[in-house]
Structure formats: C-alpha cells, structure tokens
Amino acid sequence: QVQLVESGGGVVQPGGSLRLSCAATDFSSSTYALHWVRQAPGKGLEWVAVISHDGNKKYYADSVKGRFTISRDNSKNTMYLQMSSLRGEDTAVYYCAVVLRFLEWLPLDYWGQGTLVTVSS
Amino acid sequence: SYVLTQPPSLSVAPGQTARITCGGNNIGTKSVHWCQQKPGQAPVLVVYDDSDRPSGVPERFSGSHSGNTATLTISSVEAGDEADYYCHVWVTSGDPYVVFGGGTKLTVL
Numbered sequence: 038q039v040q041l042v043e044s045g046g047g048v049v050q051p052g053g054s055l056r057l058s059c060a061a062t063d064f065s066s067s068t069y070a071l072h073w074v075r076q077a078p079g080k081g082l083e084w085v086a087v088i089s090h091d092g093n094k095k096y097y098a099d100s101v102k103g104r105f106t107i108s109r110d111n112s113k114n115t116m117y118l119q120m121s122s123l124r125g126e127d128t129a130v131y132y133c134a135v136v137l138r139f140l141e142w143l144p145l146d147y148w149g150q151g152t153l154v155t156v157s158s
Numbered sequence: 159s160y161v162l163t164q165p166p167s168l169s170v171a172p173g174q175t176a177r178i179t180c181g182g183n184n185i186g187t188k189s190v191h192w193c194q195q196k197p198g199q200a201p202v203l204v205v206y207d208d209s210d211r212p213s214g215v216p217e218r219f220s221g222s223h224s225g226n227t228a229t230l231t232i233s234s235v236e237a238g239d240e241a242d243y244y245c246h247v248w249v250t251s252g253d254p255y256v257v258f259g260g261g262t263k264l265t266v267l
Contacts, residue, residue, distance in 0.1 A: 072256070074201075082193075082201065082244050084256035096254050099159075132200060143248045143256065144191040144206035151200055 046152030059133030067111035075129035162259035180245030190228040
C-alpha cells in the first residue's frame with residue numbers, strides 16, 4: 038500500500054525558513070517523480086515543485102522559484118522541501134504526491150495527508 | 159502562462175449526471191487528469207490521461223476532451239460524490255510546470 042507521510046510543518050515568522058519532509062513507506066519511491074502541492078486556507082490547489090526519480094531534474098512554480106529548494110534522498114526514501122524567505126502567502130497545507138510511472142511527470146497517483154505551514158509574526 | 163478554467167460550483171440531484179468542465183487553450187493536445195478532494199481530506203486521483211480510471215474508482219466517473227474543453231462526467235451522482243474536483247495538466251513550454259484548474263465544488267442536492 039503506497040503511503041506518503043509529510044512532516045516539518047509549523048509556525049514560522051515572515052522571512053524565516055522551514056524544511057518539510059515527505060517519507061514514502063511500504064514502497065520504494067526511488068524510481069518515481071515526486072511533487073509538492075500546496076493549498077492555502079479555503080483556496081484551491083497550487084503546484085509548487087517536482088523532482089525526477091534520480092534528483093537530476095527539478096522544476097518550480099514561479100511563485101517559489103529562488104526561495105524553495107526541492108531535494109530527495111533515495112537511500113532514505115524521503116523527499117524534502119527547503120523553504121526560505123517565507124511570506125504570508127506561503128501559508129498553506131503542503132502535500133507531497135507521487136507519480137507511479139517511470140519517467141513520467143503526471144498523474145499524481147497518490148497524495149500524503151499534508152502538513153500545515155503558517156507564516157505569521 | 160497556461161490557464162485552466164473551471165466553473166466554481168455545480169449542483170445536481172442524486173441519480174442525475176454531473177458534467178464538470180475544464181477549459182484551456184488547445185487542451186485537447188494535453189493529457190488531462192482529475193482529482194477529487196473531500197472536506198478535510200487529501201486529494202484523490204479519479205481520472206488520468208483524459209479518460210482512464212485508477213483501480214477502485216467507480217465506473218460512474220469518466221473523462222473526455224475535445225478542442226478547448228475537457229470534461230469529467232459523474233453519472234448516477236451519489237451523496238458521497240460531494241467534493242471539490244480539480245483538473246490539471248503538465249505544461250511543457252519553457253520550464254515545465256503543472257497547472258491546476260481553480261476547482262469545482264460539486265453539491266449533491
């Protein structure tokens with residue numbers, strides 16, 4: 038059973054940093070692309086970033102480019118999102134999602150339950 | 159940048175058919191995927207590659223697209239289908255990225 042578990046969310050001040058983790062359990066994620074998608078309170082889904090199965094390709098939404106960094110450690114079956122220069126508009130539930138097709142970028146076959154990031158002073 | 163347009167809301171009676179549209183320039187040339195999100199829950203994939211269903215998704219859910227519009231059709235709507243539905247695609251112009259539609263809230267009357 039594919040399971041993704043996010044962690045690392047919390048309250049951070051504007052301008053601060055936070056690192057999210059997404060651990061894949063009960064399956065090996067090393068052959069699949071992984072995404073981060075966020076959802077601000079009461080709003081729709083917004084794509085954040087994606088990383089290829091081997092970590093060599095990374096793509097970002099314009100809204101986070103230069104501030105967020107996606108990475109993965111396949112030996113730990115875990116993906117990360119390093120967030121810096123955080124702003125109020127980054128407040129959201131952050132979901133990770135996996136694409137269970139080798140060398141494909143979509144669809145988002147399974148999603149984690151999300152972790153809440155609140156940027157507030 | 160590429161934009162996907164969905165109606166904000168749709169209301170249907172139980173047993174009727176719900177058709178949720180997703181408009182985008184030449185969307186017929188892209189693979190369209192749909193996810194369902196119930197209140198307080200994570201999204202779940204219900205249709206991928208325009209019209210395929212993941213294992214476990216009822217046959218009542220189907221997808222199609224033509225021209226500038228993709229459609230998610232839910233036949234014989236049930237109360238449990240009440241949720242937000244999002245279309246999304248992979249855009250390959252310039253640096254690739256994912257675009258989500260704004261979402262459609264389906265209300266079962």
